[in-house]
Amino acid sequence: MNRRQLLKLLTGLVLAPRVAHAGSYLDRAAILLDGCHRDCDWLLAHLTDRELASVLRNVAEARLKTARTMQVPKEVIAAHPHLLLCLENGERAAAVVADGDQQGFFRHLRQCRDEEGLFKALLTQLKYQLPSVK
Numbered sequence: 001m002n003r004r005q006l007l008k009l010l011t012g013l014v015l016a017p018r019v020a021h022a023g024s025y026l027d028r029a030a031i032l033l034d035g036c037h038r039d040c041d042w043l044l045a046h047l048t049d050r051e052l053a054s055v056l057r058n059v060a061e062a063r064l065k066t067a068r069t070m071q072v073p074k075e076v077i078a079a080h081p082h083l084l085l086c087l088e089n090g091e092r093a094a095a096v097v098a099d100g101d102q103q104g105f106f107r108h109l110r111q112c113r114d115e116e117g118l119f120k121a122l123l124t125q126l127k128y129q130l131p132s133v134k
Helices: 003-045 050-069 080-098 102-125
Strands: none
Touching: 003 050, 003 080, 003 102, 050 080, 080 102
């Protein structure tokens, strides 16, 4: 094995745990964001269904609790608060619909989407990308 091959092998071994760890976080974040999207889409189509909104709020609270307690690799820690803010606004969107405030839903939906955009932009800046859930 020549020097160049050895250097490539060692570099791959050093970087592999970092990529794998961030990859697991990115998979988890993608699943959480996908769930938030689906819930918001359901709410948008059923703005008068307060019972559905109550159920989706409970699901959103569980999703947010999961995101708050999951391990975040140091490589992407700067982006994680935006994931939390996105999920919090998704939960708030469901909460206001459950309370009968349809206008509040649109405000929280907009904030949710804005935070998601910031989250993805920071990941891109850090040279990471969320995997597709589809």
